[in-house]
Amino acid sequence: MFNRSHPFWFITFVALVCISAHSQDHARVEIHVSSDADPGGDGSVRAPFRSLVEARDWIRQSRVSGDLPTGQAVTVLVGSGEYVFDSTFELSSEDSGSSGAAVIYRAEKRLDARLLGGITLSPKSFEPVSDPEILNRLDPQIRQEIRVISLPGPRGEFQQLGDAYRSVPTAPWLYIDGMPMQLARWPNANADNEGWASFSKVIDTGMANPLAKNKEQQEKHPGSFVFDDPRLERWQVDQGVWLRGYWTHDWADEVIRVASYNSDEKIITLAAPHAYGIMSGTWGQASRRFYALNVLEELDQPGEWYLDRKRNKLYLYPTDQFKSASIVLATLSEPLIRVKNAKHLRFEGLSIGYGHGDGMVLQATEHVEVAGCEIANLARTGIRVSGGENTVRSCHLFNLGTSGISISGGDRHTLTPANNLAVNNHIHHYGRFQRTYAPGIGVSGCGQVVRNNSIHDAPHNAVLYGGNEHLFERNEIYRVVMETGDAGAFYSGRDWTSQGNTLRHNYIHHLGAGDAKHVNTMGVYLDDCDCGDTIEGNVFYRAGRAIMIGGGRSNPVINNLVVDCPIGLHIDSRGMTWEHWNSAKHSGWNLEEKAQALNYQKPPWSDRYPQLAMIMSDSPREPLYNPIHRNVFVNITSQVWSRDKNVDALMDKFEIENNLVVNTRGDEAAIAMAKDQWEGFRNLAGSPAAPIELGFVDADNQDFSLRDDARLRKELPAFEPIPMHQIGLYIDPAFQ
Template identity: 55%
Template sequence: MKNAYISLFAAVWVLAELTPCLAAGREIFVSATSSPGGDGSRGAPFQSPVQARDWIRNERKAGKLSPGESVTVLLAPGDYRLEATFELEAGDGGVSGAPVIYRAEKQGAARVFGGLILSGVSFQPVRDEGILARLDPSVREKIVCCQLPAEVPLPAYPDAFVGMPPAPWLYFDGRQMPLARWPNVDAANGGWSVFSKVVDNGLPKAESPDPHAQKLHPGAFVCDDPRVGRWSLADGVWLMGYWTHDWAEQVIRVAGYGKDDGVITLAAPHEFGIMAGNWGGKKERRFFAFNVLEELDAPGEWYVDRKSRVLYFYPPRSLDQGGPVLATMTSPLLRIRNAAYIKFEGIRFEYTHAHGVAIDQSRNIELAGCVIANVAGTGVTVSGKDNVIRSCDLSDLGAGGIVMSGGNRKTLEPANNLAVNNHIHSYGLFKRTYAAGIVIEGCGQVAKHNLIREAPHNAILYTGNEHLIEWNEISRVVLESNDASALYTGRDWTTQGNVIRHNFIHDLGAGDSRITMGIYLDDCDSGDTIEGNILVRAGMAIFVGGGRDNAVSNNLVIDCSMGMHLDGRGVTRIQWSNPVDPSWALEAKAKALNYTQPPWSERYPHLASIMREDPQLPLYDSFERNVFVNCTDDVCELDSVVLGMLDRVRIASNLVVNTTGEPSLAKPPVYKGFEYLAGTPEKPVDLGFGNAKSGNYTLRKGSLLLEKVPGFQPIPFEKIGLYRDTYRPNLPNREPVGAMQ
């Protein structure tokens, strides 16, 4: 018996020595409703996570808390209002096996926020006769107002800006409210007004002898609606417009309006001029006006008189059940700098007029099961290495969802930052273009198993090297723009080694499918692998704009306007090394990364020899074993440059399917590399999908597709998208692919 006890003791001692992470750590308790003077115990909690952080700092400084001892800060349900950013620095983290954890005791019930909750009783009916006279008679009794406290910042609006307007912003029932605008968000025209007649496009006037006239200047256009004449321009009215291109929006103040001719003159120039020609060829341009008291006429709209500091609001419901929140902070809710081994679990981060969470030059930081919502900037920005954003919900964001950067492009050292199992939606509310659900930069980032939807522009925007983008579901993006895509990269020879596989991209765009893309390698982007993706109703599904060394294989394209595209714009645009436009200096970008020396020359040998091998041509591209079903316009579009060099591009073993033999659908290309299969209305082609009508593209055993395309690898459709874990217990029991737990 004695020997048994000794053996048991020895085993426990060895286990403790080998697995220090199992040692009991400290627990600190926080409650927003606790009394002042708490010590962090369960019976006397701290009042804020800031106090818990400071306690950890002091204990470590006093030598009472060792760096190898884990600490868990437990936040009770409640609201934790911040006056300033919650900052964590190098000394606030942990070590491997002993992290510092901030955890909500109940997932989603602890909220860290930077807003001012406006009580319902602080709002009163409008009594000011001057204000009432400016409101539409039908809503005068529905508008309420409140006096803002002196500490609420009300900075002036600039004449022009892109993205986030000056603070503050109003939220109600967990959603962003529209600043009084015309047309209204739910108007029949989609919330936009249009114009087609320009008086002055704002571009330089080359014929003028005045050198100052060679610069861009404010433009002017004709607005046919006379209601503009009702607006008080002296109080400031701004127009958010797609002035020339549908991928370049800008907000510009109205400088003047002519009631006789209907001409609106803008207060600042736009980079591309006003209606100065666009790729989509649309004759009309779009805009809406906001910050217009006279247009405060729809539920949810609000307006601030910045002189009197009075907020006017048209509440969508009674304020007896709770008032709106005014986001007043102008910095991130949480910032982690130069720290390591910190984890946040199950906490809500809401209401700031800035980015939500900023993780700067840190490693092994994890956000898990958190909510980041109602912020005016990006939900989460991450730089450093080995950081994880897992199973978080990000929504109602002024810019994008997650931005990941890090790694070393010169040495091709990966950052290994990971965005996994996140639901990102309703973003791009202020910055409407190039503010993607996930932005990937640097070297070696991973984005997998995310659900990204409901946005005006991109879902995933990437640049850099060796990124992995897989198992994501993307839908209903590119809803407001054109010449845009779900996944986008471009204008760089060096963004090589990126893999895009096993993604489900569907139901894109809200307009012309010929100028919406699924996967868009723009302007000579090179060296990407696109394999095993499913694209359904995704416009121009796979678009390769002049790049080389791109491998496109084993993709399934269904009900798209075009299957794939390849052009030789390095020849036709004469821009592959344009000294006038730095963004087109492709060779210079490569030289900056020592592309002819290891490791680049070893990893990307075709890039290393590019200047000796017709750099203007899209060489070494391959399109193999792709299946195109019911394309409406084109199956494969190649321009004249590519058609003249088909022997230098590999196109082989692709299948074109017209399920019912519909004569209006696209015919197979006349050049080699495509097999054609057509059915009839009475006997449509059955490729062997589980249930395509209900959106199930799993292949049945012995399917016709596998017979017709030897070597086609079944795409594990059932594993794409979000999966069940500790933070998402109610999802289908879908096994995640790869080591992600």
């Protein structure tokens, strides 16, 4: 993590214009911005501009007038302080730099130039609650603790929450001392992120029934279920109560308003249908779970808040440090910064946050770099990037409502890479609003590189990707898929054409348990016939079902180390058993149609992916061409290789060689071994008296590097040591 006490690496020039006597190419204009500047500044040290907008406009005007020559390098030095945005800071093609002469927006003191998308509230403005109606709705034991503030709302009141939302609630959101506060909920969350209510009896799934007599039942409609708890009788449902639930699948969350509660029959009826119905079938827990949000009666824990959107009154249960707290209400629902069709820009050392939209959007940009920035406390994605040759480097992203970084670009039809780079970024505590399919890093298009990132503490995926020729290497991923099931740290799926991607030298560990009975948390999850990805040289430690290939082909599994996982490798034949495999009836499948859209049987696709080009004449439903070479499985507790009967029948079509299965203490009851008939797997077992020591440098502290004299080198000479010390974050010398 970054240390705010470290000095920035560069020397700040104080002259307005610094011109090298030796090369006009290295001349650089410096413009100064200060949050407490007087109006009418000229951008000099003594009379800085007051905002980034003024600095941008000065650059534009100076270029038009000719005072700023074409190709002139410019640095906008942003002084310490807070810069409140009530609209997006926009940059376009006219704000571009040029090769060797970028336009740079740089904090004078790293992370002390704070760009905010909200309003600051004073703790002194919060008062005790005196309204008898409100007091009567609060728990008598804590009602004297609750404070209220009247807000300067937009045009009289804040917009109401919708009947249902999957992603981000309507603005605003409250942050105190750099942390998002919890909208009053029940049950309360605890340190283990538990705090769910559950139900197991459904009255109406809400799914369409064409044979129903009632016309409303013939279409998809709001569902209902039985929930017997006297607490609900306290709630004023007509004032608005929302439930966040995993209503059917552990990978599909949604927030839905309660339409009514029948206290006699104990039935909750929802106000909107859920896409998959209510408890209409799933792989995972039999019961379903939810918690209630926006319930004034449940304002009962420090840090919780409630917003009366009609009266613009915010109620808060203060924390102990409230009197000296920094309080921000995020209101800006648009990105704080948007760069469109621009080239050769750089953003360095800025602190960007407290908005109710995205942090930064780089749209169709080239050679734009975001480096050493802190991007946090946002309702949506930290940074969205599209275009080519862009870089997000050494940034710290956290407390995000959806994703950390989203990267796209390149041309899949021609397999032209974008060469966008996400490197050395620390991304954590994301997916706070959208709990599923809001990854730490999302990748699409062709030819992105994701390297040396640390991604952790999230409910669902760490990396969600599709497309071609992406490289994911030396990333450390842990404590993800903590709230969900049938999910993977790395996830891609349902596409034959997502080919040429490489996952190598990543360390994936300590994932959420999911449904332990089914082991439905995965390290790498190639779902629904996904094809053409290489999984090589990765370390999986306590990572659930470490590698899962769901019916796909051409996915080499090579030289991986799997330690202390319930299941080491899974390959199934769902393409052979599910009607979905190439069906237009099932959403998102149409595997052959997706391939035809990319002209997959002609160059460059047929040259680059010859097995894909022949797939329709080569048993397309079978999970073929998945070589399994040089993998090491240590202390696997349930199944070394999980597979179905169809895969058993195809064993002669698999390339399997030089795999080692190790039971370090010979524990027959708790440790799985390879079956004798598996050619290409060799068992090695120790005993309690003489446990096998494979030669890891420090396995107890998760260093699975091999010593020179490691026994593993002798038992499996073909195994290539994995460079553990190169994985994860490194010290960027520019930001020490």
